Amino acid sequence: MPAPRLLVVEGNTAEARARQVQFGGEAASEGYARLLRELCPGAIADICYPADPGANLPDSGGLEGYDGIAITGSSLNIYHGGAPIAAQVALMRAAFETGVPIFGSCWGLQLITVAAGGVVRLNPKGREVGFGRRIRMTRAGADHPMFADKPPVFEAMTVHLDEVETLPPGSELLATNDHSVVQAAEIRAGRSTCWAVQYHPEYPFREMAAIFRRLSPSLVAEGFFLDEEEEAAFIGDLEHFEREPANKALAWRYGIDGAVISKATRTIEIRNFIERHVLPTRAARGRG
Incomplete structure (x- = not known):
């Protein structure tokens, strides 16, 4: 049986990645890819850089060869537009036509939303940073496989200025808090089902x-x-x-507990994405 193939879509420009490294961090995609390999032992995790000029990006035919796609955060604001953003929107729309499961963190949620026809805005309440407080599942979220074994109310690592104002048609709100109505959603677009969160379960x-x-x-x-x-x-x-x-x-x-402190609980949305979405869809596509 071939190893699962996963693609990490880096949301940042090369300049923004270098700046994060300058302050002691790493490129968002590198940490994401490492976590995916850890949660899915033996998996191949490739990275693409759609915000980079001249990047060699997969088309829908190339995307078909992946079993799952994950999208990182970004310092970009999607409503500003421009080539780095247009390239990512185009990549998402190509991905929607493949039926490959997609997961988005923060910018990933916003990118999926806009590519699928929703609206993202500057949050009128300002920045949410550090720990997103009292994120609570909706009734749909409590029954959703992404949140299996997650506490119904939790804190999470977060940093964002923007938020989803309007979800695309065919979406389901899964979690909310007092700062941003949309903290998690399932978005169906084209042939793909996307799970996405406004916070960062992948961050240490x-x-x-x-x-x-x-x-x-x-x-x-x-x-x-x-x-x-x-x-x-x-x-x-x-x-x-x-x-x-x-x-x-x-x-x-x-004022935080195991939902943030425990890596196993903090990252459970991504583990569930792999175990309850990527691998079953892979089998259904005849790739497992």
């Missing part, structure tokens, strides 16, 4: 720490911290969580 604490370093001092100006010293202390706590995720004092300080 160290990547979030790098994002906070990259965004500083903007987060002070936006009122998340009193000053850069307070922000630096928070970044230090994120890095401490990476080394010692079971630290009860830090968990109490930030």
